[in-house]
Amino acid sequence: MYNPTHTQQDYGNDPLAVRHTDHYQAEYIQSFVEKWDQLIDWDGRAQSEGDFFVRVLREHGARKVLDVATGTGFHSVRLLKEGFEVTSADGNPNMLAKAFANARSHGKLLRTVQADWRWLNQDVHDYYDAAICLGNSFTHLFDERDRRKALAEFYATLRHDGILIIDQRNYDALLDHQVAPSHDFYYCGDNVRATPEHVDDSLARFRYEFPGENVFHLNMYPLRKDYLRRLLHEVGFQRVTTYGDFKETYREDQPDFFIHVAEKR
Ligand code: SAM
Numbered sequence: 499m500y501n502p503t504h505t506q507q508d509y510g511n512d513p514l515a516v517r518h519t520d521h522y523q524a525e526y527i528q529s530f531v532e533k534w535d536q537l538i539d540w541d542g543r544a545q546s547e548g549d550f551f552v553r554v555l556r557e558h559g560a561r562k563v564l565d566v567a568t569g570t571g572f573h574s575v576r577l578l579k580e581g582f583e584v585t586s587a588d589g590n591p592n593m594l595a596k597a598f599a600n601a602r603s604h605g606k607l608l609r610t611v612q613a614d615w616r617w618l619n620q621d622v623h624d625y626y627d628a629a630i631c632l633g634n635s636f637t638h639l640f641d642e643r644d645r646r647k648a649l650a651e652f653y654a655t656l657r658h659d660g661i662l663i664i665d666q667r668n669y670d671a672l673l674d675h676q677v678a679p680s681h682d683f684y685y686c687g688d689n690v691r692a693t694p695e696h697v698d699d700s701l702a703r704f705r706y707e708f709p710g711e712n713v714f715h716l717n718m719y720p721l722r723k724d725y726l727r728r729l730l731h732e733v734g735f736q737r738v739t740t741y742g743d744f745k746e747t748y749r750e751d752q753p754d755f756f757i758h759v760a761e762k763r
Contacts, residue, residue, distance in 0.1 A: 507714055516717050517701050519616075522638040523590060530706075530714045531592040534570050535600070537690045537706060538633070543572060550744040551630065551663065552580050554759055558661050560627035566615060566652060567635035571597030571608060578606045587622060589614040615639075615648035618655060625657045631664040634755070636726070637718040640700070649733040659763040662735065668742075668753050669720035672697050723756050735760035 507525055509516050526534075551573065555563065561583060565574045568586040570593060577584050578601070586608045588594050594610045601608040613621035615631075629652045639645045652662050671677045672694055695715070696703040702720040707713050723740065730738045738760045739746070742753030 509715065509717070513715065513717070514696055514701060514703065517640050517719070519638065519640045519644045521717060525714075525716055526590045526592055528592050529712075531570065531590075531596050533706075533708050533712060533714065534593075534596070536708060537692070538570075538572065540572055544576070547744060550741075550757075551632075552577070554661075554663060555582065555628055558628065558759075558761075559659075560661065562624075562627045564622065564624075564626040564629045564655060566613075566618065566629055566631045567633060568597045568608075568610070569593050569633055569635070571600045573630055573632055574608055575601050575604050575606055578608075579604070585609050585611060585622070585624070585626070587611040587613045587618070615651055616644055618648070618651035622655055624655070625660075626655055627657055627660050629656060629660070629662045631662065634665060634667045634718070636664055637666060637669075637702070637721055640719045642729075645729055646733060649729060653733050653735070653762065656762050659761075661762065662730070662760040663757065664726070664730075664760065665755050665757040666721050666723070666726060667702075667718075668723070668756055669697075669702060670722050671752075672702060673699070673720055673722070726756075727758060730758060730760045735762060737761040 507527060507530065563577055563582050563584050565584060565586045568574050568588040571586065574584050574586040574597060586594070586597060589612065591612055594612055598608050598610055611621050631652065639648060656662065691707040693705050694702055695705040697720060700719060702718045704716050704718065705713060706715065727738050727740060738758050741757040743755055744757065
């Protein structure tokens with residue numbers, strides 16, 4: 499059963515059988531959340547992203563932003579520092595608590611909402627110029643119904659000309675065996691190893707190894723790029739522009755990440 503204070507993740511006897519949307523709550527236990535910032539390395543990440551998201555948001559005239567996958571707060575804090583009005587949502591209370599503390603240490607106060615994407619508008623009662631769902635978060639949804647429901651909820655919280663910025667790991671490269679499992683993955687801190695331990699059509703299981711024999715896992719759904727682009731169109735977004743690692747031109751097998759900018763109008 500889910501206990502957020504557990505120090506060990508629990509995948510039961512058959513970790514490869516754990517393929518369900520609600521499991522994110524059991525994965526982001528306190529001890530993993532504490533390590534997360536070591537994993538993503540805020541400074542390194544800020545450097546590789548540059549001002550990509552700030553630029554896209556400004557180009558679309560966005561001012562008021564909903565971060566639906568706040569995690570430990572990296573993008574919420576960045577955008578607050580750039581003068582955006584930000585609301586920080588996440589389904590996991592450990593993540594939100596950590597994000598709040600991180601923001602405090604950067605001299606910022608987060609406005610947080612605990613909300614599962616599938617029922618986002620139950621808890622978020624405002625309209626936004628933009629929603630962001632970053633850091634390969636959408637991959638936590640294992641059922642197509644959940645993906646459609648979540649995207650419809652994101653769509654509904656946007657103003658008539660709003661945009662959704664959503665990213666994903668380049669799973670196509672993994673599924674099609676275009677990158678070696680030893681590949682060095684984007685936004686990992688120097689002393690952390692992230693390796694895909696198992697990949698099939700409906701599961702990518704990653705192993706995260708921290709110094710001191712701390713090992714955690716994430717079971718994720720390997721989203722294909724064109725599949726997510728299709729879903730975005732099908733829920734009503736009119737235009738979807740896809741960037742590879744923050745650039746508009748990319749070679750299919752090269753980027754670690756794809757970033758989709760979906761426009762409502
Ligand atoms: N955006 C952050 C970053 O880039 O560092 C966090 C990324 S972390 C991989 C994924 C986040 O999505 C976690 O904080 C998790 O709690 C949240 N999440 C996963 N599934 C969710 C759901 N169904 N509803 C709300 N939040 C969810």
